[in-house]
Amino acid sequence: MGRLRFATLSVIALCAACPAVFAADPAPVVAAIETGSLGGKDAEIGAAARRLIEPVAAAAHLLPADAAPVDGAAAVAPPKPTPEELDRTALSTFYQARGDAPLWVTGEGFTAKARLALAELQRAGDWGLDPADFKVADLTGAPTPEALAEAESGLSLAVMAYARHARGGKIAKPAEQLSSYFDRRPQWMDRGELLARLAQTDDPAPVLADLHPKHPQFSLLRQAWLETLRAKAAKGAKMPAGSDIQPGGSHADIAILRKRLGVPAVNGTSPETFDAQLADAVRGLQTLKGITADGVLTAETRSKLNQPIKGNTDQLAANMQMWRYIPADLGDMHVMLNVPEYEIRIFKTGEEVFHERVTVGLINKQTPIFSDSMELVTFKSRWRVPDSIKVREIWPSLLSGGGMMRQHGLEMRRESTGELVDWRRIDWSKADMTDYVVWQPPGKINQLGIVKFSFPNKHYVFMHDTPDKHMFAWTRRANSHGCMRIRNPLKMAEVILAADKGWDRAKIDDLVTTGPDHNLVPLDKKISVHIVYFTARVLEGGKIETFGDIYGHEKRFALALKGQWSKIKVGPDHLAPVDETKPPVVAQRRAPKAKSDDSVAGLINSVLGGGF
CATH class of the missing domain: 1.10.101.10 (PGBD-like superfamily/PGBD)
Structure with missing residues (x-):
């Protein structure tokens, strides 16, 4: 009775903590468990399986009825449940809703439906997943009720884990586990919907296979990966x-x-x-x-x-994993910029309508990998110099005479009032840099060029024009502070604003020629923007096109997928705040020089390349 009582307490705790998930009144469920009134041997097995599944940690949070709060003690928010705990909570709810009827076993062992599910889990390797992550103990001979309960719970948990991994959950927090620049999350499924589908089908294999990404490139990468493995195993x-x-x-x-x-x-x-x-x-x-x-x-x-295709299996597996984080719905009209390729594309109803070269961030000032929504196009924009550049580059220049301010036509305003100030009259060895903001007004040398595309995000990056068109002739175009420069931004603006507002190129040219400075054009409908990192693409006929792993994301994913976490070097958080009060000499030590272009012009392009 002790074990049963503990399970009952777990249910009560979970019901109290998650009213949206559990019934408001747990008494009928508790009574059913204690009296065995759910009916039949199968229900007893299901109830036992549910007790094995329920998050045990929930009972640990129970306090004695006479416990009183400690005076002055701050309220501590409970930790967020892990994906595994959410699996267990969803399964507990699922079993309660079906009267603890098992999904996978009877008194004799696994059902035919369970065998189909087990076979699909064993084929996880065909999808680039590790079958060892979904192992379930088999049932042999005449199984005991305890063995049946463990098998039922084990298969349910394995299926939920498979569903998570199919959506990227093998590496659930890449921004924390691999690189803060890789700002993506798994595309979690609705657990309740998945369990309902599994309950309604006689063959769970298609349901599980359907969890993987539907993007054509994912399917082609998977086939290339399989073909490479199979050709190697076939030995000619x-x-x-x-x-x-x-x-x-x-x-x-x-x-x-x-x-x-x-x-x-x-x-x-x-x-x-x-x-x-x-x-x-x-x-x-x-x-x-x-x-x-x-x-x-x-x-x-x-x-x-x-x-046979001879691909790099580690590279293909890493790219498959990166596709698992991409939203299923890219957007009827969407922008996709592939950083390792240094190219951008715009798609409308599945058709490519724009394709151009871009430049991206330096190795130590990377373009982040994430998705957001474009909201604004700005013509003849002014540029506020980010704090990181202001502190690490502009401040040392001011101490040396302010060459950067003069060469780039920068102006300075007081942070508190917006008042224009003469930076030449300030003693920068004593001034507090936090009191000032630095701007570059619109013009021919403005680092944002003629047009800017904004999709507000925590990384403070955007896409824009540049006066330095020569950079687009370079093969390796990683030379900014994180923002993305577009080779033909006016054509991109034409494509976007034609779809959003019905404007033609003549309208765009008129805005550039006669429109006001810093002319903001809000979009009527937001456009999805996906900054991606794919180092492999499968072309027609199965040919594999590859791109350089400029930031090392591919290598980190490949190591993580093989469980070689100790070999992964996780870099510093690029979103850590900049201390504007530190002396420039200290700040400069924190930002090593980029080795991209030794010329003065190259240094300026690197420093004032936009972004962070």
Whole structure:
């Protein structure tokens, strides 16, 4: 009775803490557990499984009824539940709602439905996941009620873990675990909806497979990854020429096909039988190679099988993982800027409508990886110099005579009043830099150029024009303070404002020529902006295009996916506040010089490149 009483306390604690999840009155559920009134052996197994699942930590927060608050003690907010705890809470609610009826077992063992789920978990490696993360103890012989309860709870928890990993949960907090510049989160599923779908189906395998990203590039990367692994495992196995073979048929060549695609015969199936699982693998290869994906072993398919792809499996797996963080809905019209590629694209209803070169942040002042919404286009913008540049670059320059202020036409205003001040008359060895802001007015040398695209974000980065067009001829274009410069920003403005307001290029040119300075044009409808980091892309025919891992994100993800966390160096938080009161000599030590361009012009471009 002690264990049962502990489970009851857990339910009470959870109900009290989560009124939106649990029933307001837990008494009927508690009574049902204690009296066994839920009915039948299966319900008893389900109730026992639920007790194994419920977050044990909830009971630890219970206080004696006579406990009184400590005088003057500050209220401590409870810690946020972990994804695993949220899984357990959702499962507990799910089992209660179905009267503790098991989902996976009967008194005899696993059901056929459970076996299908277990088989799909074992195939997790086909999706770039680790099957070891979803292991469930098998049931053998005549299982005891305790073993059945453990199997029921174990499979439920494994399925929930699989669902999380399919959406990126293997590395749940990349900004904390890998790099603060990689500001993304897993695309969590609705746990209740998933459990409802699993309860309603006889075959959970398609439900689990459906959790993975639907983006075409994810599917192609997965197929390239599988093909690379299979070709390596096949050790040069060649498909002979022959007639077409339809799925469902039987032929000696099918045994060779199985070896080539790494799909063994299971459940007593003859190796020469062309079953549905093998046909799926053939369709995947056909999709990757850009031929008709009908699953038929044609002469063209035989030929493509003898032209294996040789990709880098670590690179492909890392890129698949990075796709798991991308929203399922990119937006009817959206901007996608791929940092390692140094290129930007705009898509409208699935069609590419703009494609240009960009420059991105330096290695030590990286362009962050995140998604947000564009809200504003500004023509002839003035530029407020960010605090980090003001302290680390402008202040030392002022102490040396203010060369940067003169060369870039910068002006200074008092922070408190906005009053324009003459920086030449200030003793910068005694002045407090926090009292001043530095601006660059609109003009030919303004570092933002003619137009700026704003998607307000915590990283203080945006996209903009630049007077330094020569940089777009460089192969490696990582040379700003984090903002992204666009080679043809007026064309980009035309594309965006044509869709948003129906404006044509003549209207854009008129705004540039005769419009006011710092002319703000709010968008009627926000546009999704996705700053991404993909170092591999699969092209038509299965060719893999790769880009340099300029910030090291690919390597960190590859190491994390293999569990080699000790080899990952997590850098400093780039959002840490800048101490504007520290002497410049100290601040300069915190910001090492970039090794991109040794010329004076290159230094200026690096320092005043926008962003942080």
